[in-house]
Amino acid sequence: MRQVCIIGSTGSIGKNALEVISQHPDEFSVYALAVNTSIDLLFEQVVKFKPKLVVVHDEDKKDLFCQKLTKEYSEPIEVYSGAAGLIAAVTHPEVDQVLLALMGAQGLVPLVKAIEAKKHIALANKEPLVMAGELIHDLVREHGVHLIPVDSEHSGVFQCIQDRSRNEISSIYLTASGGPFLNRDEETFSEITPEEAVKHPKWSMGQKISVDSATLMNKGLEVIEANSLFQFNFDQIHVLIHPEAVVHALSEFVDGSQLAQIAATDMKLPIQFALSYPKRIPMKGLSLNLSDVKQLNFMKPDMGKFPCLRLAYEAGEKGGTFPCVLNAANEVCVDQFLKNKILFTQIPVVIEAVLKQHEGVKKPNLEEVLTADGWARKIAAQLIYEMKSNNICSKTA
Amino acid sequence: MRQVCIIGSTGSIGKNALEVISQHPDEFSVYALAVNTSIDLLFEQVVKFKPKLVVVHDEDKKDLFCQKLTKEYSEPIEVYSGAAGLIAAVTHPEVDQVLLALMGAQGLVPLVKAIEAKKHIALANKEPLVMAGELIHDLVREHGVHLIPVDSEHSGVFQCIQDRSRNEISSIYLTASGGPFLNRDEETFSEITPEEAVKHPKWSMGQKISVDSATLMNKGLEVIEANSLFQFNFDQIHVLIHPEAVVHALSEFVDGSQLAQIAATDMKLPIQFALSYPKRIPMKGLSLNLSDVKQLNFMKPDMGKFPCLRLAYEAGEKGGTFPCVLNAANEVCVDQFLKNKILFTQIPVVIEAVLKQHEGVKKPNLEEVLTADGWARKIAAQLIYEMKSNNICSKTA
Numbered sequence: 001m002r003q004v005c006i007i008g009s010t011g012s013i014g015k016n017a018l019e020v021i022s023q024h025p026d027e028f029s030v031y032a033l034a035v036n037t038s039i040d041l042l043f044e045q046v047v048k049f050k051p052k053l054v055v056v057h058d059e060d061k062k063d064l065f066c067q068k069l070t071k072e073y074s075e076p077i078e079v080y081s082g083a084a085g086l087i088a089a090v091t092h093p094e095v096d097q098v099l100l101a102l103m104g105a106q107g108l109v110p111l112v113k114a115i116e117a118k119k120h121i122a123l124a125n126k127e128p129l130v131m132a133g134e135l136i137h138d139l140v141r142e143h144g145v146h147l148i149p150v151d152s153e154h155s156g157v158f159q160c161i162q163d164r165s166r167n168e169i170s171s172i173y174l175t176a177s178g179g180p181f182l183n184r185d186e187e188t189f190s191e192i193t194p195e196e197a198v199k200h201p202k203w204s205m206g207q208k209i210s211v212d213s214a215t216l217m218n219k220g221l222e223v224i225e226a227n228s229l230f231q232f233n234f235d236q237i238h239v240l241i242h243p244e245a246v247v248h249a250l251s252e253f254v255d256g257s258q259l260a261q262i263a264a265t266d267m268k269l270p271i272q273f274a275l276s277y278p279k280r281i282p283m284k285g286l287s288l289n290l291s292d293v294k295q296l297n298f299m300k301p302d303m304g305k306f307p308c309l310r311l312a313y314e315a316g317e318k319g320g321t322f323p324c325v326l327n328a329a330n331e332v333c334v335d336q337f338l339k340n341k342i343l344f345t346q347i348p349v350v351i352e353a354v355l356k357q358h359e360g361v362k363k364p365n366l367e368e369v370l371t372a373d374g375w376a377r378k379i380a381a382q383l384i385y386e387m388k389s390n391n392i393c394s395k396t397a
Numbered sequence: 398m399r400q401v402c403i404i405g406s407t408g409s410i411g412k413n414a415l416e417v418i419s420q421h422p423d424e425f426s427v428y429a430l431a432v433n434t435s436i437d438l439l440f441e442q443v444v445k446f447k448p449k450l451v452v453v454h455d456e457d458k459k460d461l462f463c464q465k466l467t468k469e470y471s472e473p474i475e476v477y478s479g480a481a482g483l484i485a486a487v488t489h490p491e492v493d494q495v496l497l498a499l500m501g502a503q504g505l506v507p508l509v510k511a512i513e514a515k516k517h518i519a520l521a522n523k524e525p526l527v528m529a530g531e532l533i534h535d536l537v538r539e540h541g542v543h544l545i546p547v548d549s550e551h552s553g554v555f556q557c558i559q560d561r562s563r564n565e566i567s568s569i570y571l572t573a574s575g576g577p578f579l580n581r582d583e584e585t586f587s588e589i590t591p592e593e594a595v596k597h598p599k600w601s602m603g604q605k606i607s608v609d610s611a612t613l614m615n616k617g618l619e620v621i622e623a624n625s626l627f628q629f630n631f632d633q634i635h636v637l638i639h640p641e642a643v644v645h646a647l648s649e650f651v652d653g654s655q656l657a658q659i660a661a662t663d664m665k666l667p668i669q670f671a672l673s674y675p676k677r678i679p680m681k682g683l684s685l686n687l688s689d690v691k692q693l694n695f696m697k698p699d700m701g702k703f704p705c706l707r708l709a710y711e712a713g714e715k716g717g718t719f720p721c722v723l724n725a726a727n728e729v730c731v732d733q734f735l736k737n738k739i740l741f742t743q744i745p746v747v748i749e750a751v752l753k754q755h756e757g758v759k760k761p762n763l764e765e766v767l768t769a770d771g772w773a774r775k776i777a778a779q780l781i782y783e784m785k786s787n788n789i790c791s792k793t794a
Contacts, residue, residue: 258658261655288655
């Protein structure tokens with residue numbers, strides 16, 4: 001029986017993970033749950049899964065949650081808050097496995113602490129790997145833990161190359177649905193609204209990641225993540241646009257033969273795979289017959305139309321703190337786009353400008369990563385402020 | 398360095414195998430070559446690859462070949478003929494690996510002898526597995542040899558399930574291009590000529606196997622072969638029509654995730670994989686980018702339109718000597734169809750009638766298999782004779 005800690009239990013990954021766990025009560029038990037603020041849903045989860053530890057990141061919400069527990073819940077439970085609470089959860093001696101499903105850069109420190117505490121990791125939070133891929137790769141080796149990706153594409157790559165000799169593999173492909181603007185005329189990209197950008201054709205996801213899918217930055221971050229997870233060079237990592245989104249990844253061997261991982265677009269599958277690894281356990285209802293899908297289409301990505309993908313390859317190639325800066329600048333830009341402060345087409349412009357100003361650090365330690373992250377956020381905000389002052393962002397000004 | 402024996406070196410598989418071997422002189426050496434009658438090409442192969450042993454099955458051709466050798470070739474070489482010659486080649490103590498690329502039932506005895514002599518097998522000859530699957534499976538286990546399929550679909554299955562725990566796999570899919578009559582109106586099937594039937598849209602192959610592809614009997618035999626090679630039940634072995642023929646096979650895991658093996662339609666790839674197994678060695682020029690293929694289509698096979706596939710599943714389910722009888726009756730029917738003696742639509746009719754008359758033997762030994770094979774050929778010939786006497790085969794009578 002594995003004792004699981006879920007960081008981000010009320011988000012879409014967290015909810016799916018609890019569904020997986022409830023289907024396999026003989027395999028998994030929930031030891032800890034952590035949320036930012038959603039205490040009502042957390043309370044329901046606590047009643048159902050009876051964790052021994054919960055974290056409510058927000059201090060005020062934590063106090064409200066404790067009041068509710070006192071009144072309505074009688075099982076023994078510890079409640080923490082803040083960053084220290086997250087670390088207490090992921091390093092708890094009773095926890096075997098941590099599912100990290102935070103958004104953005106905030107997952108980095110808990111991830112490092114969990115690996116150092118020798119927990120197996122199911123990782124649904126790509127930014128830490130983008131920010132500090134080498135560091136995390138080295139930690140994983142040093143502490144001998146499994147780090148299994150939950151992203152469907154990386155889970156796909158992992159399934160394709162699992163148990164294969166690495167010198168037999170020449171390259172990998174990550175597929176991309178292409179996002180909502182695959183076939184939209186590039187001329188109209190500056191008119192794209194946040195409402196249009198968050199409507200993803202295949203996956204129901206959070207706002208930030210939906211915008212990243214629309215710019216293809218999500219795929220770019222995944223390329224960097226793949227480099228970090230699987231240690232392929234960037235010229236061995238290809239992106240393939242595949243609108244049906246049932247082929248998630250491919251690996252090509254030195255003889256030209258390929259393996260593709262294919263599955264229904266349901267996150268429960270990669271979540272369960274990561275939680276049960278190295279075992280593969282049954283899951284009902286996700287069987288797929290390609291004769292029902294009928295047709296699969298593939299095309300090369302257009303890096304001119306979607307410059308974020310090109311920027312990600314460039315930052316990845318440069319390595320060091322450049323991917324971290326790319327990610328931080330992107331987080332600022334997406335936030336500002338969602339608030340109607342910059343145009344869709346300004347996202348890559350700002351990111352490229354931040355990257356140009358950056359003097360990278362090679363093989364950064366955790367502190368240098370966090371410094372670069374902070375620097376990039378500041379510079380991005382500054383550039384956006386200057387652009388608005390200059391009335392470049394005319395549409396929403 | 399592996400010493401390879403190629404049975405059928407002047408056929409399409411044999412020629413491709415020699416091309417593979419010539420690209421990897423550090424991995425493979427040709428110890429023995431065997432042909433039926435094509436002594437001119439054999440002589441060229443002997444000059445190039447300098448085998449120590451050759452077999453010319455036909456006695457007269459063997460004598461001609463020996464005369465040519467005496468005049469024009471000075472290296473030491475042994476020359477044999479007949480079935481005994483084949484057995485001498487496949488069991489020779491210096492041979493490590495046998496590529497068996499005969500057509501039809503004639504490969505069965507050499508295959509059994511090679512396994513008993515503990516040779517690793519690259520098997521391009523599906524009929525022995527169809528005729529005597531259980532027997533061969535037991536022999537392979539007993540003698541601890543590798544038996545690696547060369548058929549692209551079975552090589553594909555093998556690559557998908559390689560190194561995976563068998564209880565994690567729920568089913569497999571073999572793809573079929575659908576043959577030349579996939580979209581032809583069934584009403585006109587009785588008018589199909591041998592010339593039309595041997596024009597395969599994707600693979601250039603011998604006449605017999607091309608007709609089998611047109612009737613889908615080839616896929617039916619492959620289903621039985623897959624049952625025998627991989628020990629899946631028949632309800633776990635599915636066929637998927639896939640006209641582009643770049644996905645060769647798929648495996649589905651218990652959680653619904655699938656792996657597909659994808660490659661250019663070039664037999665050199667599965668041949669090399671089988672010869673180099675368990676290593677995977679480089680091959681140039683076969684890399685495939687799905688964005689160049691653009692579109693992959695999949696559909697369910699129509700067993701009403703192609704009854705041979707249904708007959709194969711039924712014979713497979715019955716087991717024992719039924720698959721052997723199916724195969725023997727099919728060989729007779731295809732031969733008679735190619736000679737314009739029966740109609741395309743009479744192939745399944747005759748096979749079904751032979752199967753109906755058969756009283757199966759469970760777990761047959763080699764003798765019982767050969768007896769069933771002979772019986773089925775006799776009955777099929779008899780039924781065709783009666784049909785012709787009754788003028789049922791009106792078109793060519």
